[in-house]
Amino acid sequence: MNQTFTHPGVFVSADQLAFMREKVAAYEDPWYVAYQQITASEYASLTRPSSPESVVDCGSGDGGNPVCSRERKDALAAYTQALCWSLTGDVAHAQKAIDIMDDWSAVLTAHTGSNAPLQAGWAGSSWARAAELVRHTFSGPWPRMERFAELLRSVYLPMVLHNRPEYTKTYNGNWELMMMEAGIFISVFLDDPDSYDMALEIFRQRVLAYIYLEKDGPTPNPPVPSWAGNQAKIMSYWHNPVQLVNGVSQETCRDFEHTGYGIDSISHVAETTRIQGNDLYQDPDFKDRLRHALGLHTRYANGVGSVEEISGPRDPEVSVYLGPVTEPGYNALHHRLGVPMDQTGDYTERHRPQGTNTLWVAWETLTHAQNPY
Template identity: 45%
Template sequence: MRAATAAALLLVATGCGSGSGAPETAAPPAFTAPERFTHPGVLVGGAQLAAVRAHVAAGREPWKSAYKAMGGSRYASLDYTPHPAKVVACASNAGTDACVAEREDAIAAYTQALMWSVSGDRDHAAKAVEIMDAWSGTVKEHTRDDADLQTAWSGSSWARAAEIVHAGYPAWKGPEVQRFKWMLRKAYLPEVSAAVPDHNGNWELAMADAAIGMAVFLEDRRVFEDAVRRYRARVPAYFYLASDGALPKRPPGGTIDTADELATYWFGQRTYRDGVGQETCRNFMHIGYSLAATAHIAETAWHQGLDLYREQADRLAAALEFHSRYQLGETAPVWLCGGRIERTMGPDVEVALNHLQGRMHRRLPQTAKLAQSQRPGGTDDLFVAWETLTHAANPTPA
């Protein structure tokens, strides 16, 4: 079913703090979406973009190398050609060529937007607009089994690209912008709002990532609040803390609740320690997706005045340090996935590290070491792109 999830939503605002590492609370503060949205404010804020420009202009590392890597990618080429499709049909672990083209075109639009923001070259802004206009004038629907995940991955990049361009490039205006907004509402939001309670948790986190980004660009308070609700329900059910009890929290709204069902859902894991994730024993690639999406949601909320990081700081820090340690090569104990893990995490930790270490002043030595080893972080060709450039040591205030 593609119906949007409903909403008895938690309301009323909290201010954004600097973060002090306070422990999680059982009942997070209620929140109402901002009366006025801040732009640009989807994953990357205006102050962060200004900091990146200053670092690159001064030739400072790691931003200099990160910008060079981005500029040398095919996504940054002014000859980049979009390949829009009317119907994007993505079957499980497969799909049409349009599935790959859509994800890559969305990342290209975001890359071109960043190139324009850093360099000031309006040709990059025009290229971002060309790509976005091509898709908004063509795509009508997403179909097949992976439609929700496909729209999450591509939709998150579309929202980031549109937000940067619309906030500062006056040539993109009027009917073209409205058509792009209509595309997001009709061809993306229904999919990323679908109920997926018993799917692997990376799905719902990626979907909420896309939804909150679109909500900010569209200035839609209801969609924003629903994404916050999904974050608050899914993150505690995905990353374990001992305070949860003997068993992990069950997937929100799902049917999985017994010890045996949870162990199966957690890919055979029956010993639960701080930081272990629902897909740890599947592979670290999907854990990386979930760490990135969790941070993306919290970062976008931060730029809109809501500190979701603080609510899950202990959980997120534990998950980052746990998986970074093993991604860096530490031998897995027998109790963890039978001693067999797949160290396939991508460039997924910069955003969370920037907040927890840079704003909350927490020590995350394993995560910092992993981030350093991956710099300059590129793109996973799905929904993570150039986060060394945008978020390495960039703890600007909301």
């Protein structure tokens, strides 16, 4: 693709930022209460220290290494500070975001461990959002911006694009969706159309193999071509649902929290492609998969019916905790495109303001609630 990028264009656009500023300045809810939530958080503190490391080693469950959590939280803090700058015009927030990014670009050289690609995805997504906002909305100096860009280019981008783990039952689909989200975000910041195209193509294929539609047939789409026709292997990978209906995810029968990670990454990428002029929401298949996934999972999270209709009895039972992950998709499909989404609307409005999950999801009521742009 001969892509020319729009900036700021990672997850939020200039028009979306202007809408947020207008609503917050008018003390309108849910935006003002969401603004109060963000400013009260630790991530908005101008005195919050950052904790960079040269190597971030992350195994399953962080492997007991607190550096993994610190990297993610510092990346979230940089994004939070950049948002605060964009909303308030307070230069101190822009400078704080720059300071955090400079601290990490001075020392970080690698991610290691079994969870390295996922960790790089989580942190890389937040870093790219922060860097994009600062670079394209702040007119003050950022002398080490190119050093941070090189960090994203040489440490994060290869990890998320070229370190795709084996497809096994223990490697669930939210990984690759997260990794491609970071790849797409970083590519926009770097004005790198080749990496953008690569990440977007991998992402498209992963969505087809992550959310089921009945038109797919009696077996979900395989994550890799070599699995085609191997129903037992695919169903095991999908945690053995007892029923397949529109919107079931590869991780529904695992738990809803991880499924929510995947659904929100799908929304994040779609928001970015819309800003960049190749709007995934206009693809009927993509739109249907996202709307059905949101509808099915919010229905069970709302207490309507039992997930055992899909999972069958489990020990332990499948958790239906979904998390703060519905705002962008609900806004895009319902408010922008007019798709009826009663269950998703009920869930979203009852859980406002949607804050952060301390991984990479952050402040999406503020950025996307009823945002028309």
